[in-house]
Amino acid sequence: MESKCKLTYFDAMGTAEPIRYLLYHGKIKFEDNRVDFQTWQSMKTSTPFGQMPVLEIDGKKMHQSIAICRYLGKKLALAGENDWESAQIDMAVDTVLDLRIKLSEFYWESDETVKQRKKATVLNETLPFVLERLNGLVKENGGYLALGKLTWGDFFFAGISEYMNCVTQFDITKDYPNLAALKKKICELPDVKDWISRRPVSQL
Structure with a gap:
């Protein structure tokens, strides 16, 4: 069964764009959930540390853009071998x-x-x-x-x-x-x- 994946960020490139690059390169289907500032204020407390981007995979939330990129890098065989x-x-x-x-x-x-x-x-x-x-x-x-x-x-x-x-x-x-x-x-x-x-x- 294919994982359900959603990336939440502002309607911008910012720190989410490297994640999008990796997701598309890896052919990982995901929802590109873009929120405006007003919506962000109402949902901020629901994120792990009140920050975006947030990558949600099968209900599990990840935050911090570099941690997310590193995780995807390992999944896509784009990480170090040691x-x-x-x-x-x-x-x-x-x-x-x-x-x-x-x-x-x-x-x-x-x-x-x-x-x-x-x-x-x-x-x-x-x-x-x-x-x-x-x-x-x-x-x-x-x-x-x-x-x-x-x-x-x-x-x-x-x-x-x-x-x-x-x-x-x-x-x-x-x-x-x-x-x-x-x-x-x-x-x-x-x-x-x-x-x-x-x-x-x-x-x-």
Whole structure:
């Protein structure tokens, strides 16, 4: 019997897009449950820790986007084969996550003066520092983030880069050919490409 799967998130890409990429790539049928802010306020207490995304499989709820991606990666044979290999993926993914958090901090800052200061630091210092090293990491791994092969970490980077592009208002991979090639590789996988061609238009 096929599992019943539902992904709940805002009507946006955000931290749910890597999960969608993995679900579509793995041909896992799921309900893409998108909620608006008002609906979210009324259902927030019903989620494990008052956060989204939430992936529900046969009534069991999972939260935290990276934990969900890691779980799907194991199911789809896109994870490490031992603890050391798993750590290679985790290190790369956590680095990407740190960058996303830094970008989010300036984007959602309400004090305009503080926001501009944070933005300048992130765009002029943090972003190039991290992307240059990630670009080198992909080169070392033959076109992938880790292990010299396709892993769930590559899907995480490709999906979350969509959010980061929206925040920065430019393609973060434009000066980093190895990262650009990796993202293109993921986005041109047949089921991911099909999803991208028909997904709802979103600002984030």
